[in-house]
Amino acid sequence: MSTVALEDPSLLVGRALIGGEWVGAASGEELAVRDPATGVEIGSIPACGEAEANAAIAAAEAAFPAWKARPAAERAALLERWHDLVLEHRKDLARIMTAEQGKPLAEAEGEVLYGAGFIKWFAEEARRVYGGTVPAPTADRRILILKEPVGVSAAITPWNFPNAMITRKCAPALAAGCPIVVKPSELTPFSALALGVLAERAGFPPGVINIVTGLPQGVGAALTQNPVVRKLSFTGSTRVGALLMRQCSDTLKRLSLELGGNAPFIVFDDADLDAAVAGAIASKFRNAGQTCVCANRILVQDGIHDAFADRLAKAVAAMRVGDGRQEGVTIGPLINAAAVEKVHAHLDDALSLGATRFAAAQGEVDGSRFVVPTVLTGASTRMRLANEETFGPVAPLFRFRHEDEAIEIANGTPYGLAAYFYTENLNRSWRVGERLEFGMVGLNTGSVSMEVAPFGGIKQSGIGREGGATGIEEYLELKSFHIGGLKSA
Numbered sequence: 001m002s003t004v005a006l007e008d009p010s011l012l013v014g015r016a017l018i019g020g021e022w023v024g025a026a027s028g029e030e031l032a033v034r035d036p037a038t039g040v041e042i043g044s045i046p047a048c049g050e051a052e053a054n055a056a057i058a059a060a061e062a063a064f065p066a067w068k069a070r071p072a073a074e075r076a077a078l079l080e081r082w083h084d085l086v087l088e089h090r091k092d093l094a095r096i097m098t099a100e101q102g103k104p105l106a107e108a109e110g111e112v113l114y115g116a117g118f119i120k121w122f123a124e125e126a127r128r129v130y131g132g133t134v135p136a137p138t139a140d141r142r143i144l145i146l147k148e149p150v151g152v153s154a155a156i157t158p159w160n161f162p163n164a165m166i167t168r169k170c171a172p173a174l175a176a177g178c179p180i181v182v183k184p185s186e187l188t189p190f191s192a193l194a195l196g197v198l199a200e201r202a203g204f205p206p207g208v209i210n211i212v213t214g215l216p217q218g219v220g221a222a223l224t225q226n227p228v229v230r231k232l233s234f235t236g237s238t239r240v241g242a243l244l245m246r247q248c249s250d251t252l253k254r255l256s257l258e259l260g261g262n263a264p265f266i267v268f269d270d271a272d273l274d275a276a277v278a279g280a281i282a283s284k285f286r287n288a289g290q291t292c293v294c295a296n297r298i299l300v301q302d303g304i305h306d307a308f309a310d311r312l313a314k315a316v317a318a319m320r321v322g323d324g325r326q327e328g329v330t331i332g333p334l335i336n337a338a339a340v341e342k343v344h345a346h347l348d349d350a351l352s353l354g355a356t357r358f359a360a361a362q363g364e365v366d367g368s369r370f371v372v373p374t375v376l377t378g379a380s381t382r383m384r385l386a387n388e389e390t391f392g393p394v395a396p397l398f399r400f401r402h403e404d405e406a407i408e409i410a411n412g413t414p415y416g417l418a419a420y421f422y423t424e425n426l427n428r429s430w431r432v433g434e435r436l437e438f439g440m441v442g443l444n445t446g447s448v449s450m451e452v453a454p455f456g457g458i459k460q461s462g463i464g465r466e467g468g469a470t471g472i473e474e475y476l477e478l479k480s481f482h483i484g485g486l487k488s489a
């Protein structure tokens, strides 16, 4: 494992973390992890399965009573230390992420800071798990509401944000007093394992954070079916989210599901054009379009359409595609060949149904790993890209005339994660903001991802919210504590 040059090489680990031990799979089998920009093997990880996942669950169960009993201030202090170590090693964490995920180094470092934000936020929230009191119906009774950790928790995370999707789950779980077992994506496990190394250095007790690498089915079966796990938080595709929900039903686990999206990005005639173009670039092309909250459908009103298309085309033409380690590269590879094929299928489908390739970035790239950012005009709701997540750097422009038409197109999706719109009109701002059926709405901004606000979707985009003041509630149970028979004298 020497293909990633690091200031601290001990951050690149090819072992699973179970009960404080760095271990291989019992079978000895390993899975190779490849750099999506080159195909070169970065290293390998244990191909853990059900047995290792159950061992991690047992370790978490053993750690639970002591972890739950630690004063919130102590749990917070450990989280603060973890946060500081993540910041200290942010360059190496970014190098690992770029090597396994592909996003440009500056963007990878941005994700590390974003991920660290969740650790800091929930360190602070750990101290604010307040219960309550309820006015009692009789004089001899008092009723308290206690908040208690839900118990052993599990997290299954995707490859597109290999750091932040883990901290967004682990930090609130740990803050609430829940030990956790994490199954990172098999495509990007090293970012997770590096976070594990830093958590260990921060001083988390053995078993409080466990990281089980491997193929999804075996590990997933244990995390969804073992009755000791009381909570599963999943981020990934709607298809797999629905499957895990079914698998969890026999043991009735608490569930958080952060699933796919198909975000509309609406530009009204009265928008600030520069701001709308900047917002569209930020929203559409982050992580080469492989983001659940990426603008998937760009709806532009007739009067501003051509000016917007010209400006967007200019910005896209200036993008540089390539290996994320190279200076000046803004768009890295897609995660694998299947992702590239899907984006090409969406492009071909759109072109065959009347879209026009209006602009594209320049430069020669390996077409089996990279997709050149492209602007399409003439997109319509019949196209695949209107109905499925494209997850690539394609910006399709849909022309519309009236506000009602834009709302109807925007809401015409089974997904409900994020939506964006640009207008300078105050009345329209409220009207449209309230009519959009999404968990997150951005007005005059292309970004809604931050630790301070609830993050999550409705409809087939999921259940529950991460981040914000309510994020920790996902890992807490309410207990009504009734005290009866109190004597007045």
Ligand SMILES: NC(=O)c1ccc[n+]([C@@H]2O[C@H](COP(=O)([O-])OP(=O)(O)OC[C@H]3O[C@@H](n4cnc5c(N)ncnc54)[C@H](O)[C@@H]3O)[C@@H](O)[C@H]2O)c1
Binding pocket: 156, 157, 158, 159, 160, 161, 165, 183, 184, 185, 186, 215, 216, 217, 219, 220, 221, 235, 236, 237, 238, 240, 241, 243, 244, 257, 258, 259, 260, 261, 291, 292, 293, 389, 417, 456, 457, 461, 462
């Ligand atoms: N809403 C959000 O917050 C959010 C954030 C990031 C990504 N996503 C979504 O995630 C998807 C991209 O990520 P992906 O391709 O890694 O998704 P995915 O659903 O294929 O995989 C996500 C995770 O689930 C695991 N998994 C897959 N099949 C499993 C099974 N049968 N049992 C147990 N685990 C299983 C994978 O190994 C991975 O760790 C996109 O749809 C994207 O929109 C959503």
Ligand SMILES: O=C[C@H](O)CS(=O)(=O)O
Binding pocket: 160, 161, 164, 290, 291, 292, 293, 449
């Ligand atoms: O892919 C979607 C994630 O939730 C990423 S982010 O939270 O928007 O950064």
